[in-house]
Amino acid sequence: MNDEIIIGIDLGTTHSLVGVVDSGFPIVLANEKGERLLPSCVTWPVGRDPLVGTEAMRARALAPARTVASIKRFMGRTFADLSIEERSETPYRLVPGSRGEILVALDEKTLVSPEEVSAVILTRLKETAEAALEMPVSRAVVTVPAYFNHSQREATRRAAELAGLTVERILNEPTAAALAYGLDRLGESATVAVYDLGGGTFDLSVLQLREGFFEVIATAGDTRLGGDDLDLALARFLAGELDLGVLSEPEEATLRIRAREAKEALSTEERVVVRLPFFRGESSYEVEITRDRFEKLALPLIERTGPICRRAFAEAAEKGASAVEKLILVGGSTRIPLVRTKLKEWFGLEPDLSQHPDEAVALGAAIQAGMLCGRVRQILLVDVTPLSLGIETFGGLMNVIIPRNSTIPVKAGELFTNAVDGQASMAIRVLQGERELAKDNWLLGEVTVPFTPGPKSSARVGVQFAINRNGILEVLARDTTTGEDHVLEIRDAAVDVEDEAVERMISESIDYAFDDMNERVWTEAKFKSEELLPAVAGALELVGDRLEGDERSTITSAAKRVRELLEAETHDAAALKKANTALDEATQTLAALLVEAAFEG
Amino acid sequence: MTNPFAILGLPESLLLDPAAIESSWREHHRDNEAASAGDASDHNRARALLSDPISRLAAWLEVKAPAITPDRSIPPALMDLFAKIGPVLARTDALLARHRQATTALARALLTKDCVTAQLEVQALLQEIQPVKATFLDRFAAFEKAAEHEDFAAAAAALGPLKFLKKWEDQCRERLLALIAT
Incomplete structure (x- = not known):
């Protein structure tokens, strides 16, 4: 038995992979069927053990409520943090747990946590590795999006533990991709950026590579942006084109699957026909979609990555990095031609496509694993923390203690004292994020600093906030009078949710009454209409004369439709939402003209 | 905070060359994977403090003249x-x-x-x-x-x-x- 081996795992939103370093080279391991990509999907057939991967994918349309895909989006988050859209977008049902955490309700009685779902996937990867290597495996490097916060990383670690794996390192995905890129370019020195657009998350990291020394300078991202969103946008568009009305759960799941296939095909084809045989009873449907049309739908989502890149580039430059020379693309969604053209247009860089979009992160994880067990020696790696860490101060502000993009591991201390006579302890709320107000940031939890009771201002407790190499926070308190150190527990942020409130939230989410849902969607759509209509009027006044052909009339009729629905007696939420989307799309050129005009002045 | 100049083996000077800070930090980081997290944190913290001239001045004063308390009003x-x-x-x-x-x-x-x-x-x-x-x-x-x-x-x-x-x-x-x- 060889205890020394460490495997590298890419636990992705849509796919997961496992790799290892063999004779100095990182490789991705295949399962007994020869598959290297394991779909990150788990299904629980009634009364049987869960099925994973391709088998589970087949169950999506048959048993949507018991089949869980893209669980990564919910790792380490609280139910309260989910938007209404997010709560209703999954084919499976999300409910809050007793601590306010997110749970999946497979049926009325069976609840599973995101960690448990991920653990099933990780267990399968562990088995794949054990079969391929013909030895037991118990240690792993697991990758996460660079922009994951402390809680999301902790959840990932717990999932691996449930799968019987000790996590030797949580590695950032773009950093892993950079390792894969840099392994056979160790002699070179360059500033590179990794653009990682996966199934559910987007990351951009800027690194300096200097003769085997890999240093991350800046990182930025969005943990809720990826290929899944494109599938959803396309599925909604198709439903609208086909006038399908309200979709049942299996219909929704089927449509989503076909949308994803169409999206993938459109990366190489100019047009595809989406076929939905026996979609609704005996009825079959068919609709053609062109790449051009798909790109119109994808553009707003892809454009969200632009400012994130610019921000990371600016921060890297501020920290003294030279201009980015290489823009390395990884993640399945970077296969979309529009991503590549947009990047070229924005940054004037020819994207580097040398890395396998699906495998680079797993290979990097394998390299890091190899570094940790001595199989790879010529590399040094230093990463950063993606988010500023701070504490809530008087007045609800966030006081930054460790700024984002600090090299990790890192620690910083603060001194606390008792504000009143005899005070025995003080609660500190620990936050992550970049906003000034505490409430706009992630609340990681609370720690209680103990005081030796005495007169006001007599206690002196130094609190150390340390972010380890995994990006996970540890809080230590040192009593300066006794010199004693001890670890402070970071208690769940959601403990203060009252039981009754949780009960109510559960019942609300389970029997989401149709009317209630309609009203919620209406309110949200109305809000959007009220923002759009005056914006359209304002924009037309400013740059309307620059519109060509019938663009103006398309816009005005789309606006008219929104206004009619808004003023109608019955609230047709679905129609208003659809009209908003149409207006939103009709005004894309207008928005571009406005931006153009702003830079002319 | 312990002396960041000493942590990176640099002279206690206000006029440190950024390149010297970098190369010293890198030298101390050679064994990054092997170094204890505590040591690595100290190195990283020291680099961050010394790279910025203002926090370097603060650290320098703390080492050289710990008794002096800085003025906190806006001049x-x-x-x-x-x-x-x-x-x-x-x-x-x-x-x-x-x-x-x-x-x-x-x-x-x-x-x-x-x-x-x-x-x-x-x-x-x-x-x-x-x-x-x-x-x-x-x-x-x-x-x-x-x-x-x-x-x-x-x-x-x-x-x-x-x-x-x-x-x-x-x-x-x-x-x-x-x-x-x-």
């Missing part, structure tokens, strides 16, 4: 600058809040012009802060000389204003980054 010479910065930051924040609230591309596009203007304003502020900061940083050699005679008064007096300038600079940079990301 009169900086009051004009302070009066300019406040309103620009407040205007920018209001604009950024409106931008965050906008849910459609069109509504955001309507704010682009204001965002461009704000970006120019903030950049102009940063350019005003720069020379003021430089007048203090240019005196580092003189502070070192005075320190030879155990005279830390001028260095200590510079720390207060420099801390304000750094804070304002950071605030402007944050806004600028947020504006870039609009």
Whole structure:
């Protein structure tokens, strides 16, 4: 038995992979069927053990409520943090747990946590590795999006533990991709950026590579942006084109699957026909979609990555990095031609496509694993923390203690004292994020600093906030009078949710009454209409004369439709939402003209 | 905080060369994977402190003249600058809040012009802060000389204003980054 081996795992939103370093080279391991990509999907057939991967994918349309895909989006988050859209977008049902955490309700009685779902996937990867290597495996490097916060990383670690794996390192995905890129370019020195657009998350990291020394300078991202969103946008568009009305759960799941296939095909084809045989009873449907049309739908989502890149580039430059020379693309969604053209247009860089979009992160994880067990020696790696860490101060502000993009591991201390006579302890709320107000940031939890009771201002407790190499926070308190150190527990942020409130939230989410849902969607759509209509009027006044052909009339009729629905007696939420989307799309050129005009002045 | 100069094996000087800080940090980081997390944190912290001239000055004073307490009031010479910065930051924040609230591309596009203007304003502020900061940083050699005679008064007096300038600079940079990301 060889205890020394460490495997590298890419636990992705849509796919997961496992790799290892063999004779100095990182490789991705295949399962007994020869598959290297394991779909990150788990299904629980009634009364049987869960099925994973391709088998589970087949169950999506048959048993949507018991089949869980893209669980990564919910790792380490609280139910309260989910938007209404997010709560209703999954084919499976999300409910809050007793601590306010997110749970999946497979049926009325069976609840599973995101960690448990991920653990099933990780267990399968562990088995794949054990079969391929013909030895037991118990240690792993697991990758996460660079922009994951402390809680999301902790959840990932717990999932691996449930799968019987000790996590030797949580590695950032773009950093892993950079390792894969840099392994056979160790002699070179360059500033590179990794653009990682996966199934559910987007990351951009800027690194300096200097003769085997890999240093991350800046990182930025969005943990809720990826290929899944494109599938959803396309599925909604198709439903609208086909006038399908309200979709049942299996219909929704089927449509989503076909949308994803169409999206993938459109990366190489100019047009595809989406076929939905026996979609609704005996009825079959068919609709053609062109790449051009798909790109119109994808553009707003892809454009969200632009400012994130610019921000990371600016921060890297501020920290003294030279201009980015290489823009390395990884993640399945970077296969979309529009991503590549947009990047070229924005940054004037020819994207580097040398890395396998699906495998680079797993290979990097394998390299890091190899570094940790001595199989790879010529590399040094230093990463950063993606988010500023701070504490809530008087007045609800966030006081930054460790700024984002600090090299990790890192620690910083603060001194606390008792504000009143005899005070025995003080609660500190620990936050992550970049906003000034505490409430706009992630609340990681609370720690209680103990005081030796005495007169006001007599206690002196130094609190150390340390972010380890995994990006996970540890809080230590040192009593300066006794010199004693001890670890402070970071208690769940959601403990203060009252039981009754949780009960109510559960019942609300389970029997989401149709009317209630309609009203919620209406309110949200109305809000959007009220923002759009005056914006359209304002924009037309400013740059309307620059519109060509019938663009103006398309816009005005789309606006008219929104206004009619808004003023109608019955609230047709679905129609208003659809009209908003149409207006939103009709005004894309207008928005571009406005931006153009702003830079002319 | 323990002495960051000692942690990286560097001379206790205000006039450290950034390249020297980098190479020393890298030397200490050679065994990054093997180093205890505590040691690695200390190295990283020391590099961050010494790379910025203002935190370097603070660390230097702490090592050389721990008894001196810096003045925390805004020096009169900086009051004009302070009066300019406040309103620009407040205007920018209001604009950024409106931008965050906008849910459609069109509504955001309507704010682009204001965002461009704000970006120019903030950049102009940063350019005003720069020379003021430089007048203090240019005196580092003189502070070192005075320190030879155990005279830390001028260095200590510079720390207060420099801390304000750094804070304002950071605030402007944050806004600028947020504006870039609009």
